[in-house]
Amino acid sequence: MVSTSIAGTLGTGSGVDFTALANQLVDAQFATKLKNLTATNTKLTAQISGVGQIKSGITAFSTSLTALIKGGSLATQPTSSNTSLVTTKALPGAKLAGFTGSIEVRQLATAQSAATGPIADKSAPIGTGMLTLTLGTATVTDGAMTDFTAGSGSPINIAITSTNSSLTGIAAAINARNAGVTASIVSDADGSRLVLKGPTGASQAFTMTATENPGFEGLSALNVGVGATGTTIGSSAKDAIVAVDGVAVKRSTNSISDLIDGVQINLVGASVGTKVTLGTSSPNANITQSVNDFVDTYNQLLAVVKQETDAKTGALSGDPVAKSLTRALAQLTVTRLVPGSGTDAPATLANIGVMTNKDGTLSVNAAKLTAALAKDPAAVEAMFADGTGASGNGLGAALAAITDNAVSTKYGLGASADRYTKAQSTIADDQAKISDQEDKLRTRLTAQFAATDARVAAYKATQDYLKQQVAAWNAPKG
Incomplete structure (x- = not known):
């Protein structure tokens, strides 16, 4: 680069380090702007991190509580x-x-099963035509169907062609029809057998009847039903x-x-x-443990929220969404969790001994919780019902509603994170612009100093010449 070449020779004429001077002037010009941008970027990074911690904490809290409730251990x-x-x-x-x-x-309840006799090669063609499955009721005696009454459903036809006429292909074709009758192949030393099994229930017996293509007979050996000789009924369909x-x-x-x-x-x-x-x-023991676990987890989450929203040191001290989350969490103990409960029945966490301390943390009055479980266990259990909605449908639903609002990308912490991220992107653009401005100013100053240095060098050359002339004039003449 020309500017680099010039910078390498700056000062040779005047003795002044113009390269260092140019850098110092450029730094002085943009130092304050860069410092402010760096400070703002650092703050935004802390805010994004704070949002992430709170979102992660409350989401994990809500997800764990929901999973516990859905698991059924808090219900009778x-x-x-x-x-x-x-x-x-x-x-x-x-x-x-x-x-x-x-x-x-x-x-x-049992399902009808039927099996063919052994076939030596399950990959060999058996025959082509049509197999028809019909569901209904049947009478079975000693492995043989003696009577069958078709049900109201339509028979299922299964086309058997040269491409699927082997025992393996026929089993696959039956299963592909999803008729309720499944086919499998069981092999032993005697060969392979086609095994058919229907759904359970007396009305789910089945027959399978072959319509053979002339010249390609063989499918009738697979018939299942009254008079069929090639198959045996292993179990009958019963209710x-x-x-x-x-x-x-x-x-x-x-x-x-x-x-x-x-x-x-x-x-x-x-x-x-x-x-x-x-x-x-009774789920009383599990409810007692879960209430204590809920309070412990709540207090851990509250500590994170307080740290991030601290008026002096919190990265989110000015974030209204983070502050509103604190207020929403504080309302949990007095939120009505049971719809339509009587005036004497417990309906809030406070009613069963979950108390709010002066610092906002929660604690459990064990005696009050035990008394509530003894007096009205159904009402306490209802607080842990698997419901939806901000109030009246259980603790899990109430916490989920707070969580949804908190992490929303429209008006919650998700929106805050998007705002902070966009601000960081803007700062990155501003920093890039300043870097470009620095380069341009450094190039301009370097060129100006180079011209100055050249003129000084010329003046020095003239000065040296004049000194030589004066010395020559003053020299003694022989």
């Missing part, structure tokens, strides 16, 4: 006295406090039979959700005459 759970016969599970929104009952499993509090009912599956309100009953085994007692387990 149904119990079974014999889990080898019956297991139970609470359905969403179930209110099971005080629930009792009994159930007798007389028969499990589950249970007696709930002495009342016998049938269901098509072993997972039953419509017998007892709020309870999913899973049938595991059958034992005629054996009555299984159904009851509930």
